[in-house]
Amino acid sequence: RLQLQESGPRLVKPSETLSLTCSVSGGALTNGTYYWGWIRQPPGKGLEWIGNIDYSGATYYSPSLKSRVTLSRDISNNHFSLKLTSVTAADTAVYFCARGVGSCAGECYIDYFQSWGHGTLLTVSS
């Protein structure tokens, strides 16, 4: 059974870089045609997609966050990571990692997110 677990600091200072890791068990990052990604949810608000990294290592980023986001993966340890630079209070949110399902027909797209981690609350504050 697939399990995803977010980890990382719970508090980051403004202007610093946020780093989170999602550890995956029950499924390899390179298996199948999956898109491993991050979604966040500010307290009391809706879901916002951050980006995904697929089975081949290709990355897909939200246009609104693209300039500050980097996704990477560690195949040997079966985890993937998020870095978000120059954080502000607006980046305070619960960060979820998730496995997406998609396909490529000319261009690739993520269809839906079938498995989610429990989420981790990250606060940006001095």
Added chain:
Amino acid sequence: SSALTQAPSVSVSPGQTATITCSGEKLGDKFVSWYQQKPGQSPLLIIYQDFKRPSGVPERFSGTTSGNTATLTISGTQVVDEGDYYCQTWDRTAACVFGTGTNLAVL
């Protein structure tokens, strides 16, 4: 526009049918998914590719998409169905987009 608009809240009596809509440009040309989220929990996929149900999701959940609107219907709504519901699609310009969310109250 790539935005997906949902009504902030919907109320329904137990046993009745709840209808939650999601509006966006040319949604009928895209796949739409729906997620249920309860307080303090991560979202749960309940509908994908417009109308398909993942294993374990009750049959009372159904989805349709046409024109600019996707609709999630919950037949015979139960108190356990209370929570927030989000639609989601992939937009060629904005990539992955979630709806604004609808809080379902079963009163």
